[in-house]
Amino acid sequence: MKTTIVFIIQMMLAVFACLANDADDQQFKVGFSQPIMADDWRQTMYSEMQRQLIFHDNIELLFRNAEAQTSTQIAQILELVELGIDLLIVSPNEAAPLQPIIESVYDQGIPVVILDRRINSNKYTAYVGADNRLIGEEAGKYIARLLGGKGDVLEVYESLTITAFSDRHKGFRKVLEQYPMISTDSVRAMSWGADDYRTSISNNTYDVVFAATDVAARFAYDIAAEVGADMHTAFIGIDALPTPGGGLELVEKGVLTASILYPTGGDVAIEVAARILNGQPFEKENTLQTMVIDSTNVKIIQMQAQKLLDQQKDILNLAGKLDVIEGVFQTQRTLTYLFALTMLVSIIMTAFVLKALVEKRRTNQELQLKNEQVLAYSQQAEEATQARFRFFTNISHEFRTPLTLIKAPVDELLERKEVAPFRKDLSLIRKNTLRLLRLVDQVMDFRKIDNAKMKLQVSYQLVVPFLEDILDAFEKLANDNGVTVKLVADQEDLMLWFDQNMMDKVFFNLLSNAFKFTSRGGSVLVRVKSSSLEDEVVISVEDTGSGMAPEHVSHVFDRFYQGDANRSLGTGIGLSLSREIVELHQGKITVQSVLGRGTRFDIHLKKGDDHLADMERLAVGSAVVHREESLVYEQPDTDANDAQTQVHDRTILVVEDNDELRDFLVQKLASSYNMLEAARVRDGVRSAQEHVPDLIICDLMLQHELGYEIIQTLKEDLRTSHIPIIILSAKNTTTDKIKGLRLGADDYITKPFDFTLLKERIQTLLTNHQKLREHYVHELPVEASNPSKSGSRVDKKFVHEFTALVEQNISNPSFGVNELGQELGLSRVQLYRKVKALLGYSVNDYINSVKLKTARHLIAEGKLTFSEIAHRVGFSSSSYFSTAFKNQFGMTPSEYKAQIEK
Numbered sequence: 001m002k003t004t005i006v007f008i009i010q011m012m013l014a015v016f017a018c019l020a021n022d023a024d025d026q027q028f029k030v031g032f033s034q035p036i037m038a039d040d041w042r043q044t045m046y047s048e049m050q051r052q053l054i055f056h057d058n059i060e061l062l063f064r065n066a067e068a069q070t071s072t073q074i075a076q077i078l079e080l081v082e083l084g085i086d087l088l089i090v091s092p093n094e095a096a097p098l099q100p101i102i103e104s105v106y107d108q109g110i111p112v113v114i115l116d117r118r119i120n121s122n123k124y125t126a127y128v129g130a131d132n133r134l135i136g137e138e139a140g141k142y143i144a145r146l147l148g149g150k151g152d153v154l155e156v157y158e159s160l161t162i163t164a165f166s167d168r169h170k171g172f173r174k175v176l177e178q179y180p181m182i183s184t185d186s187v188r189a190m191s192w193g194a195d196d197y198r199t200s201i202s203n204n205t206y207d208v209v210f211a212a213t214d215v216a217a218r219f220a221y222d223i224a225a226e227v228g229a230d231m232h233t234a235f236i237g238i239d240a241l242p243t244p245g246g247g248l249e250l251v252e253k254g255v256l257t258a259s260i261l262y263p264t265g266g267d268v269a270i271e272v273a274a275r276i277l278n279g280q281p282f283e284k285e286n287t288l289q290t291m292v293i294d295s296t297n298v299k300i301i302q303m304q305a306q307k308l309l310d311q312q313k314d315i316l317n318l319a320g321k322l323d324v325i326e327g328v329f330q331t332q333r334t335l336t337y338l339f340a341l342t343m344l345v346s347i348i349m350t351a352f353v354l355k356a357l358v359e360k361r362r363t364n365q366e367l368q369l370k371n372e373q374v375l376a377y378s379q380q381a382e383e384a385t386q387a388r389f390r391f392f393t394n395i396s397h398e399f400r401t402p403l404t405l406i407k408a409p410v411d412e413l414l415e416r417k418e419v420a421p422f423r424k425d426l427s428l429i430r431k432n433t434l435r436l437l438r439l440v441d442q443v444m445d446f447r448k449i450d451n452a453k454m455k456l457q458v459s460y461q462l463v464v465p466f467l468e469d470i471l472d473a474f475e476k477l478a479n480d481n482g483v484t485v486k487l488v489a490d491q492e493d494l495m496l497w498f499d500q501n502m503m504d505k506v507f508f509n510l511l512s513n514a515f516k517f518t519s520r521g522g523s524v525l526v527r528v529k530s531s532s533l534e535d536e537v538v539i540s541v542e543d544t545g546s547g548m549a550p551e552h553v554s555h556v557f558d559r560f561y562q563g564d565a566n567r568s569l570g571t572g573i574g575l576s577l578s579r580e581i582v583e584l585h586q587g588k589i590t591v592q593s594v595l596g597r598g599t600r601f602d603i604h605l606k607k608g609d610d611h612l613a614d615m616e617r618l619a620v621g622s623a624v625v626h627r628e629e630s631l632v633y634e635q636p637d638t639d640a641n642d643a644q645t646q647v648h649d650r651t652i653l654v655v656e657d658n659d660e661l662r663d664f665l666v667q668k669l670a671s672s673y674n675m676l677e678a679a680r681v682r683d684g685v686r687s688a689q690e691h692v693p694d695l696i697i698c699d700l701m702l703q704h705e706l707g708y709e710i711i712q713t714l715k716e717d718l719r720t721s722h723i724p725i726i727i728l729s730a731k732n733t734t735t736d737k738i739k740g741l742r743l744g745a746d747d748y749i750t751k752p753f754d755f756t757l758l759k760e761r762i763q764t765l766l767t768n769h770q771k772l773r774e775h776y777v778h779e780l781p782v783e784a785s786n787p788s789k790s791g792s793r794v795d796k797k798f799v800h801e802f803t804a805l806v807e808q809n810i811s812n813p814s815f816g817v818n819e820l821g822q823e824l825g826l827s828r829v830q831l832y833r834k835v836k837a838l839l840g841y842s843v844n845d846y847i848n849s850v851k852l853k854t855a856r857h858l859i860a861e862g863k864l865t866f867s868e869i870a871h872r873v874g875f876s877s878s879s880y881f882s883t884a885f886k887n888q889f890g891m892t893p894s895e896y897k898a899q900i901e902k
Contacts, residue, residue, distance in 0.1 A: 028087065029060050029084060030088075030277075031083070032063050033089070035065065035079050038064045040243050041239050041589065045265070045266035049268065052266070052271060070098065077090065088113070088554065090113070091116045092117045094159075102119055113125060113269055113273055117163050126276065129265050130262055130290050135290050136168035137174065139171075139175075139238065140172045142236070144175065144176065144182065146257070147182060155173075155187070156187055156197065156216050157169050157611070168212055168238065179485045185200060203489070209234070210236045210238070211238070212238060213239055217237030217250075217256055235256050236256060237256055238260045240259040247293070248305065258292055258294035259292075261289075261292075263288040311686070317710040424663075456584055458585070460497050460609075462494070467507065467526055467528065470508065470511065475595035481518075485526075489529075490528065490529055502584070503704070506582060506603070507539075510575070511541060513543075513574070515541075516545075519546075524541070524542070535608075536587075537605050538602055542601075559862060582605075587605040646902070652676070652695045652762070653696045654697045655697070656699045656728070658699075668755060681713075684696070689830070691833075692719065692720065693722070695725075695726065695762060695765060697758075701729060708739065717828060721798070723837075727745045728749050728751065728753065802820070806820070810854060810872075815847075815874070816843075851886055859896060866881070866894070881893070
């Protein structure tokens, strides 16, 4: 066995050696230093180089962009040399500064290809580019012919430190010197002297504007148009790029009269570099051809350029396909090697398999014994499951009896006139009793489905009247909540086989959810559509409510799944039961929902009755709907004998999204307190900030939101931080209670709760708050002795800031409520309620109290006259000060002074 393993390792090493020898060609690194990439001409050059590299896959191009900075280009060339390049392609930004570094690279034995811009040295391997002097001469000859040897020309030149532009300038001027009737002015290129050009073109009339590039020529044309120059001027540039917005397009559109072709030479540079690296013959001087392109030949040149571009695209596509083919070849070759290796390994593994079969036989025997044990455990688990189902069934039956005994007397009492004062409470009891009965029935339906005891009793019935009957039950709820309900059917007399009692439960659940999550102003649409192609009927229930997130949509039909705790507070069985019922009909139910936009449920029911068993059919028209009574849609009647609204000393805000519970709390507490109510966090915060109640009762599980947010917001707000908060929630874990109390809640009561206990807690908190307020009042700045250690941090900070502002402005007679509110960032009403709640004073009374108590201290000191004291504490006249002092202390200032001097 050991010898076999050694043999396998040797074979694997041989395969890897074969794979390692696949590198046929020597790889080269070529550095390319470009002076700038901000123009189309340079980008076209780079694109041509990339396309040419397709034919030389053994060359890796390292590109650097100097961004028109000579120092940056020198540093990048040194960096490329450090990276170990085999050849350098460089287009110098400036000839003189770049010449030493280029010569240095050449002297190190690294081939150098000069591209586009020359240097004043012969220390380079090859040059690729057009003859810029010849291009300047061609431009001069063309302009001379265009003007007939007579006219005015403006030359827009680039930096003459760059050899390419310097050579063009010299060639151009050399030709025009032969034409004495042609006058020539010069101005620096647009990027350097737009104002100079603007001045020249405004003060002079030129027959021709010749620019060193097409970009500069186009810029000159635009400025000439802007200043209103003579647009009969001919604009001529250099480059003739075929790109969008390039020279060819400008000539075709008549913006430029002509453009001198200036080839980029990117592809030629790569080809020359490849020849040098591979030791093949090459030319040192590679001069690119040029020509003048004007309206006479621009179309032909464009067609040729487009054809070249198409051919280049084809080459790129072919290169991509070749890469794919090469990849497939490499994969197949590797697979061949691996297949040979696998065959060798398989021979060895066969022996191990034979041995494993023997081991497996023994293991199977052991597993068989364990399976028997698992089966026994499974039977025990099934018996336990059945016992639990029986328990839930029995307890559900047991629930029905006491619930019925609650409902019957309540129904009887509601019919009596003498219970009118309690009719709202009795209606609430009856409504929730029926709700519990419905939940019990759903649990029992699940039990029947699980035991396959729920049987269909289908009949052939009209669909639209059946749905209209269900929607009628929701009419009052829709009107009360401002929700639009509509039934749309493409066939009024459409009939289907279905169990009306069961389908009634399905649509009841879907419509209940639709109304539950649709806000005022929304809509609920029930649509009935017959599909001949699918031989089915699709009934849709669509709302414009809050919708669901994708992660909840996929689980919406799972049993007991409640999704986002902020969205659903139900049992999680209604939609699951609906799916079970639809599937009993051999149909299907689907859901589509978008968060914030709404939800749509589609029920697909088959036409005909071939999919139903004979025992499931009833006679036509024999079905009777036994809809469980439900008060989900009912609103308690307003008691005509309700007491008139009374105004109380204290106000309580109730934040609860359950309308019935909120109404119950408001009704029960209204006899002792002024009541405010809100169903959402933002409404509760706004009400608390506007009205500043004395106490807030808040639920933690609000629809779409968490009650923790309102606690944190109010406790951090200077306007509402002093208000006691009682949490009233069904969340009864220790963690929830600790979290609520840490946020600043003053009490935590769990549902269900004793209303008497709630009233006592309210009274206790308000009493304690009154004591705290007295504690603050005791600390009025004129009588302060020891700093308080009670009260919240925010409230204590407010009292300190408030009293400090009053003291600082005690001598200012115009300082009052408005100025205080502006300093503290509160409105007049909010400041008044805040101070009243904490100190028991109105703001003006408090200010006057501080002023008069300060005046009393000053009188006792005896250092100032009454007039000076009145001015010191902000009274405009001594007489008004004397009157206010007497109203406060029962004696005039002089009487008080006489009293203390005795």
